[in-house]
Amino acid sequence: MGGTAMALLYSFRSVMAVFWRNKKSLVGLIIVITFVLIAVLAPYESPYNPTGFSTGPAWQPPSLAHPMGTDYVGHDLWSQFVWGARISLEVGFLAGAMVQILGNTLGILSGYIGGKVDDGLMRIVDIFLTLPTLPLIILLIVFLPFHGPLVVTLVIVITSWAGHTRNMRAQSYSYRERDFILAAKASGYGSLRISFSEIFPNILSLAMAGMMYSIVAAIGAEAALDFLGLASGNTVSWGTMLYWAQSEGAIINGTWWWIVPPGLALALIGFGLVMMNYAFDELFNPRLRVL
């Protein structure tokens, strides 16, 4: 895994230099880091218990005491927002990482090995790609006898691994007959080593892009589940904020401050993650690397 290590250890300064040159990805990075900080520092930023007994007057617009106002019973929405960031990012990053590991392993190996194993796996991948994702997620969450953020994460992984696997497989397949792969084979490298030491470093930037999209999709799916009232346990999230906003009449009351922050946050985090992709090509493509 020397190649991966090499890419990962690529010094911090040159990484920052690449982001600095790519203004789009710099914007993305700043957005993502901001949300990560909001999530990590949640206990220090939230002055009130987000779901406990009411902490102030209800239906308050943003003020100094309540930067995002309060909801129908007086919960502080800023506190809900920062704790909600945790759930979104936890589920998103965990699911993204798991899809990444699953998709890279299955996709690269399958594409390299080829043959019947590959054919069979791709049949399954195609079926998963065709099944309607959100309805399937809803179905699984409703019927599975387990609950909580981890179950949500796993269900999202099960329903969304196929896309990344297919992309990685297509890449890997295009490398399998390349001379340098044959050279590695002639030197005695086995399928696993060829897949991860020889092929993977070449498609690292695509793998990273895939990870960003998986994270975005996972954050969206989690929010959707919470919005439908399939909340991941007894927690607040951006999705549950919108769920309560809808069911408690935020629209009729015109309480935009209850609705705007969680949705805008979902849009911004997705935007930030996708924008970061513009730096990955330069970071992980050896041809573009500046030494």
Added chain:
Amino acid sequence: MLLTGTFVAALLIDFTLPRLMPGNPVQTEVTNLIAAGFTLSPEAIKGMYALYGYNPNLPIYVQFYDYIVQLLHGNLGVSYIFFPQSVSYLIAQRLPWTIFLVSIAVAVSWIPGTFIGMFAAGKRNAKFDSIFTPLLNFISSIPNFWLGFLFLIFFAADLKIFPLFGAYSNTVTPGANLAFILSVLHHAILPILSLAIVAMGGYVIHMRNTMVGVMGDDFVLVARAKGLSNRRIVRTYAGANALLPNITMLAISMGAVFGGNILVETIFTYPGIGYLSAVAVSGEDYSLILGIFLIFTIAILVANLMADLLYAWLDPRVSLI
């Protein structure tokens, strides 16, 4: 082949999941219905068991056979929250609304999105790109149901120029009259825009990327060398070739459109199967949830089939068996 496989997978999922639940879901529903004041005859209870071939005393393959036989009769079970209406009746009532919303949303996002992407690829200067690309990425990152939320709070609750919920006003009589049609359109505009704006962002990005790839191909270079204008190259040469992958993309995106539609219909309390599934989820109506999943799958398969036909019609290299 793929379509059959997907359908079989959906059937297996629908068949297996209720059987993984702890306890006996049919018994639970029966008990709850009786507690809710319904009087259930022994025949009715027997009928509920027969649906889905649910019978723990029979071997699993017999249950599956019974289940398939029920399905072939168009029997998807009885709803629990809308008892005693059948699932297939409920779906048949709601499905036209969803097809109406989704097909218009796809049409008004895919067609302009593809054209915008096509011409944006011809315009490739840094300044345009540095505004255009982030903007599109931002638009396609917006959760569509949240956009619907904003539309409702602004255009419906505040400005009162659009209705807050439903598919048509209760002052009109459904039928082929102008008042009804206008009311339907009035109610559909905001949901359609919520779906279409976000989806269009994705279609533009995809078309533009495909176009940029195609514009580097040899045949485009030849056309350029022949002195054809940029506009003509974009329209006739590269555009036609980039269109094909975009149709594939369209088929793939149908899953996301149907999924997003669940949330958008819920926001607008729109009487399609998306909202129906949200209702089913909150009411723990298992038969309804299972039936809706099957219908969503079939809808996507039909969309795929149509994309295939469109593809074959446009691509001379492809022939359908």
Added chain:
Amino acid sequence: MVGSPWSHEVLKAQGVNVVFRMRSSAPKGDHLASVARESFYVKALRNVDFQVLEGESVSLVGGSGSGKSTLAKVFLGFLRPKEGSVAYLGNDIYRLKGRRMREFRINVQPIFQDPYNSLNPARKISHSVQLGLFLHEMSKEQKEERVARTLEMVGLTPVDLFLDKYPHQLSGGQRQRAAIARAFIGQPKVIIADEPVSMLDASVRADILNLILKMKQSKNTTFLYITHDLATARYLTERMAVMEQGEIVELGKTEDIIESPAHEYTMRLMNAVPDIWHHGSRAPDRPVVPPRFGVDSDGEKDETSGYVDLGNGHYVKRG
């Protein structure tokens, strides 16, 4: 068509048939279930018998599509033939296991045609060269030392400068030197080089050919050279097989074949290349009718194999 009994056969192909299933072009990445794709079959190798003897340098010559590269792949263990057997030191290559497999991988190494494709673009030169020592039992330090020594031998000096470079930072010639270093570093018994200079600038071809010559001579490496170019084949090898449409049509000492080609295809090949005998001009067109072959009485016929023995190990396929 039998190797001299006193020579040791390192690689031996017997009755090898390779068939490729080709798919007609279809749109890329289609998800379509119902798209019909026609497929057809191409015979890449037809009943090929060929052996490489220990210590010799032998070339496989032919135009594109002649099957020469396919035969190289078969010998390298990359392509299991549909029929026939391929052996390394008497053992079927496609049934090797464990220690024997390891020995085969250590001892049979390829050099490829395209220097832009034969080194992993995402890995440093040091990694790509050290790949050739993967199966060798050596300490890390020993391997690094050997890498340095080999890079020096192939002329990539100063070594320290090249170790941490990526392939895209090297010229085509330098890349091919690195690829040669990878192939030779483990001191293999056999090198199979598939058109190692055809994609290089004319100015560096001679250097690379001389490097290969030097490397193989220093260890007395058995050398199988695949090329379309009779001139370099003559320069590097003493024995030659000419291939056309998946068949060996002529086999013999390089000098014999070039001096008196017996098969019509060989003559066409010779007419196709710029003259290597008369400086600066094309060779005068040789008669297309073989001078010695074609008249039954001239050579001994071997009815079973379809080859005619012209003596001195020179065989030609009956027309």
